[in-house]
Amino acid sequence: MTKSATVKQSTPNKPPKLSVGELTPEVIHDWDNACSTYFMHKGIDAGNQVKMIAFRMLDPHLHTWYLTWWIALDAGTFAKKVLGSQQGSRIFYKWALELQNQNALLYGNTAHLMDTQLCNQLEANICKDLTIPVLRVNLADDLTLKEWIEEVKHLDDKCCEDLASHKKIAKELYKSSKRTTSMSKPSSLKTYNVSSSHLGSLTEGEHSLLMKHRGCFKCRKFYISHQSKDCTDGTPEASSYKMLMELDAIVAKPKTKMVATVRPVGAVMPSTVLDDRSDSEDDMAHFQIF
C-alpha cells in the first residue's frame, strides 16, 4: 500500500509543502487548511493563490497534473468534469475520493465546491442501485461530508454483497432449472420457492441474519420485541416473500442518528441518464429470482 502524502508547514505565514504519497481526503483537508491559513496570513488574493502553492507540491506528477488541470480549468472544462462526474459502475468510495481530490485541486477557484455542495453533488450522481438504499436510510442532515461518505460507503458495500449473492443464487437457480427442464422434474427449486405457494424454510443466511438483527424466525421481521414462539404476526405471504438480505435488516434497524426528513437531493448540475451498474453484467444478473 502506498504511503499517505503529508502536509508540512513551519509557520502559518510560510507556504505549506505537500510530500509525495497517496492523497487521502484527510491529507487534502490538511492541505486545504494549511493553504487557507497561509493565504490569510499573507493576504494573498484568489487570483494569485494557485501559483503561490503549486510549486510546493513535491510530487512531480501531482504538480504537473495540477498545473495541467488549472490550465484546463481556465476554460472551465475541469469544473465541468467535477460537476458532470457520475458514479456509474465504479465503487462508491473510490469515486467519492476521486471527486474530492479533483475538487481539492479547484481550491481557490469559484468552481471549488463547499462540503455541502460536494455532498449534494455525490448524492445526486450515485448509481441507480444505491439511490434507493440512501433515500431509505434517511441520513441525518448534520453529518459532515466525511461521515456521510462513510455511511454511503457502508450501504454501497452491502449493495455489492447483495448483488453478488443475487448473482450466485440466480446462477444456481439457472443451473438447476436447466437441469430440471431436461429431467422435467422441478424438485430442486423448492428451496427458493420460485413458483410454489408454500413458504420455503429459512436459508442458513436468513437464519443468521435474523439472529444477528434480533429478528423473529416466524414472521421473519428484524428488530422486533417478540420471540417466534410468541409471534402473532404469522408467517409472511409466500407469493410476495423476498429472501431476506442484510440491507433489509439495516433498513429495519431503529435509527438513532436519523431525522424525519429526507435530505433534499440538490443536484448542482442536471444529471444525465445514470449509468446502470448491471448493464455491464452478463444476462445472469437479469434472471428473475423471486
Ligand SMILES: [Zn+2]
Ligand atoms: Zn414474529
